[in-house]
Amino acid sequence: MGKNNQGTIKDIQKISEEVYSVKIYAPTVDEILPGQYISILCEGLTFRRPFSVSDFDNHIITVLIKKRGKGTEYILSRKVGSSIEFSAPLGNVFSVENKKTLLIGAGIGAAPLFYLNKKLKELKVKTFFAAGFLSKDDIIVTPHPTLSRKGRGEYDFVSTDDGSNGNKGSICDYLEKLIAEFKPEKIVSCAPRPVLKIVAQTAQQHGLDCEICMEKVMACGIGVCRGCVIQLMQGDRVINKTVCKDGPVFNGKEVVWQ
Amino acid sequence: MAVKTLDLSVEINGFEMKNPIITASGTYGYNNEFDVFCDVKALGAIVTKGITLEPRSGNEGERIFETTGGMINRIGLENIGIEAFLKEKLPVLNKCGIDFILNIAGNTPEDYIKLAQIAQKNNIKAIELNVSCPNVQHGCIEFGTNKQTLYELVQMVRKNYEHCLIVKLSPNVTSAEEIAEAAQNGGADAVSAINTVRGMGVKLDFLNGRFKKTTVSGGLSGQCIKPVALSFVDRISKVIDIPIIAIGGITSFEDVLEFFSVGAKAVQIGTANFTHPNAAEKLVNDLKKFMIQYNFSNLSELQQAVKGV
Structure with missing residues (x-):
């Protein structure tokens, strides 16, 4: 009933050294928008595990899952055809607007940007998708094969920390260059917290709009338990917002970085 | 054959609940938030998030930590305050027909008295008096761990509130029996037990040859505390006569029966709401099904049957 759904795993594909693309058939889910996430029930665990949606098309939800603990191990151990219970859709959305947009992903953080990039391209909004990874084997191959370019997925720019593919270094090292060359009106990012902080601050220095997608351990998924709050500065007041319901997408200018 | 009417209702000092399945404070919001997952008004009642006189922003830093069979929280009573509750949340509860128990917490006895007066008015x-929140600096749990202090607090609240007064007990005490008796002697209509168990989660990461440690100290809840709760309820049921509302890891219908068997008259569902957001409604349905199948016409009949074994 409502946001609690039963689905079927349709496909599990390994798409990088540690990341898998999981497709779930969800007959009761009619719409999920870029930025929103689903939260999957994992047998024996208290918390459902949240995953940004990388694509949604005709009741098929795609999420990218990196093996990193009991929850992700449980999901990835499920066989194609097995049923899966999850809450969806949860969270707020990226604003889809006609502004030249620079997308900055890092590691598994690229996940929600695939879906946003697809939507923006459908609307003929100019985008530039830059992503950073540790090494060439970590590069997440796009979940949208039609947008993929050989070896680089659908990225317009790739950096790897060890320089084994694309430009050497952290994606943060290239922010200024990317802004200077692409001249975006807006930056959208999903990445580990330290990267988000740099992206948000850089966007602010350049007077650019900035939306960031954040992650936190969550319990309820609908904003009631107050377990996943972050602080935002709105006007001259610091207020608590939940990543699970008020987010995961926030205005980069408002986030208080501790 | 005539269809027997099924009576699942529970009444405590004039407070009528249509069934004994209640959702626990802090896990279910203020009003109809869980309607996105289930039918909230089908529940016996919800206990609101703990409310204080003034709004509170809660604790900084990591607030929740998953453990084996449960979780630790240190939310720190973040809430909108009683004024906003009355203005924004109470009308929704009334409009939706949701039966509710207002959970109140304070730093001083005066806070509790004022809140009780507001509730009365x-x-x-x-x-439900929250005298057992382990996550705030002052007040709260201090009232719930000393029998004399608790007795006096309950007595003062009682004088200012004539409806159903429930005292939520902490397991973090030397004598469960004495603290329950203090609540009863102070004039409580019922006790709910247990609140969270004091606990600590440690997460160690080993990166670049160095350890990084994250700790979350707060209240442990979930299935892992069920044996603690069963023991607590069992012990206090032998010394007090007022109804006991059991809390502690209740997830399945079997859990509900186990708590009935040690003397509970109703139950609260907490952490299970996070794992299975429709858990509470499912328990109402399971209870109904069981009673119909095995020909129990009212709840106390079932409770006596399971307690008498």
Whole structure:
């Protein structure tokens, strides 16, 4: 009933050294928008595990899952055809607007940007998708094969920390260059917290709009338990917002970085 | 054959609940938030998030930590305050027909008295005294761990509130029996037990040859505390006569029966709401099904049957 759904795993594909693309058939889910996430029930665990949606098309939800603990191990151990219970859709959305947009992903953080990039391209909004990874084997191959370019997925720019593919270094090292060359009106990012902080601050220095997608351990998924709050500065007041319901997408200018 | 009417109702000092399945404070919001997952008004009642006189922003830093069979929280009573509750949340509860218990917490006895007076004035039919929140600096748990202090607090609240007064007990005490007796002697209509168990989660990461440690100290809840709760309820049921509302890891219908068997008259569902957001409604349905199948016509009949074994 409502946001609690039963689905079927349709496909599990390994798409990088540690990341898998999981497709779930969800007959009761009619719409999920870029930025929103689903939260999957994992047998024996208290918390459902949240995953940004990388694509949604005709009741098929795609999420990218990196093996990193009991929850992700449980999901990835499920066989194609097995049923899966999850809450969806949860969270707020990226604003889809006609502004030249620079997308900055890092590691598994690229996940929600695939879906946003697809939507923006459908609307003929100019985008530039830059992503950073540790090494060439970590590069997440796009979940949208039609947008993929050989070896680089659908990225317009790739950096790897060890320089084994694309430009050497952290994606943060290239922010200024990317802004200077692409001249975006807006930056959208999903990445580990330290990267988000740099992206948000850089966007602010350049007077650019900035939306960031954040992650936190969550319990309820609908904003009631107050377990996943972050602080935002709105006007001259610091207020608590939940990543699970008020987010995961926030205005980069408002986030208080501790 | 005539269809027997099924009576699942529970009544405590004029507060009527249509069934004994209640959702626990802090896990279910203020009103109809869980309607996105289930039918909230089908529940016996919800206990609101803990409310204080003034709004509170709660604790900084990591607030929740998953453990084996449960979780630790240190939310720190973040809430909108009683004024906003009355203005924004109470009308929704009334409009949706959701039976509720107002959970109140304070730093001083005066806070509790004022909140009780406000509840009385606004015709709120049930309150639960949070005297056992382990996550705030002052007040709260200090009232719930000393029998004399608790007795005096309950007595003062009682004088200012005539409807259903429930005292939520902490397991972090030397004598469960004495603290329950103090609540009863102070004039409580019921006790709910247990609140969270004091606990600590440690997460160690080993990166670049160095350890990084994250700790979350707060209240442990979930299935892992069920044996603690069963023991606590069992012990206090032998010394007090007022109804006991059991809390502690209740997830399945079997859990509900186990708590009935040690003397509970109703139950609260907490952490299970996070794992299975429709858990509470499912328990109502499971209870109904069981009673119909095995020909129990009312709840106390079932409770006596399971307690008498």
